[in-house]
Amino acid sequence: MAARTLLLLLATLWMPVLVGQDQTTALVNEARQIATSLHERLIEHMKEVLHKEGTVQAVEICHIDAPDIVNEANRDGWTVRRTSLKVRNLEDAPDKWETKVLEEFARRDAAEDSDDELEHWAVVEEKGRPVFRYMRSIHLSKTCTRCHGRHIDKQVARQLDSLYPFDQATGYEAGDLRGAYSLSRPLAPTSAGAGSK
Numbered sequence: 726m727a728a729r730t731l732l733l734l735l736a737t738l739w740m741p742v743l744v745g746q747d748q749t750t751a752l753v754n755e756a757r758q759i760a761t762s763l764h765e766r767l768i769e770h771m772k773e774v775l776h777k778e779g780t781v782q783a784v785e786i787c788h789i790d791a792p793d794i795v796n797e798a799n800r801d802g803w804t805v806r807r808t809s810l811k812v813r814n815l816e817d818a819p820d821k822w823e824t825k826v827l828e829e830f831a832r833r834d835a836a837e838d839s840d841d842e843l844e845h846w847a848v849v850e851e852k853g854r855p856v857f858r859y860m861r862s863i864h865l866s867k868t869c870t871r872c873h874g875r876h877i878d879k880q881v882a883r884q885l886d887s888l889y890p891f892d893q894a895t896g897y898e899a900g901d902l903r904g905a906y907s908l909s910r911p912l913a914p915t916s917a918g919a920g921s922k
């Protein structure tokens with residue numbers, strides 16, 4: 726934890742020169758809030774559907790509802806998505822920047838052997854424009870392994886197979902790093918910087 730706090734401190738000390746501390750802090754806070762409420766919304770929906778419909782039906786409902794719930798999180802210029810190094814929905818495949826961050830998360834996750842949330846943010850240039858990008862790790866709980874685990878019920882596996890013939894998102898255990906929320910927001914020109922926690 727101390728190392729994380731130090732990193733955050735270094736990031737916030739370094740970034741003011743480039744972006745402006747207030748702007749960075751505001752962007753990170755906003756991104757955190759959006760990721761947290763999206764996470765809560767997804768978990769709440771998943772629990773409700775699993776409870777009411779059972780796992781097989783829940784796969785189909787997730788298939789239809791999850792992309793909508795994620796899209797609904799887009800607001801105030803932010804674009805929000807989920808991504809992973811092993812995707813179920815091919816539309817969630819990471820871009821180059823996301824791949825690097827996910828690889829770094831995987832390395833840090835293995836080194837720290839904990840399911841604490843990992844974060845990374847940076848201002849990157851995209852098509853000649855500065856864009857603030859933020860990612861936060863997603864770890865699996867036991868419930869998630871019903872559809873992402875090693876031993877998936879046969880009917881559930883069949884349902885997954887029919888909807889996602891290229892599914893890579895199985896074989897996980899509770900506590901494993903599954904992927905990340907990835908948020909981005911275009912900025913006014915002349916911004917730059919990066920940080921991790």
Ligand code: HEC
Nearest residue numbers: 783784787788791792807812813814817865869872894904
């Ligand atoms: C009922 C089955 C089911 C359960 C339980 C479930 N998922 Fe999923 N998960 C899915 C489906 C289906 C998708 C693909 C949704 C889509 O098409 O966008 C998915 C996609 C994802 C993605 C997006 C990346 C990708 O691979 O496309 C993440 C991240 C994710 N799940 C994490 C979790 C976490 C964390 C939990 C537990 C809190 C969980 N899932 C529980 C079925 C499930």
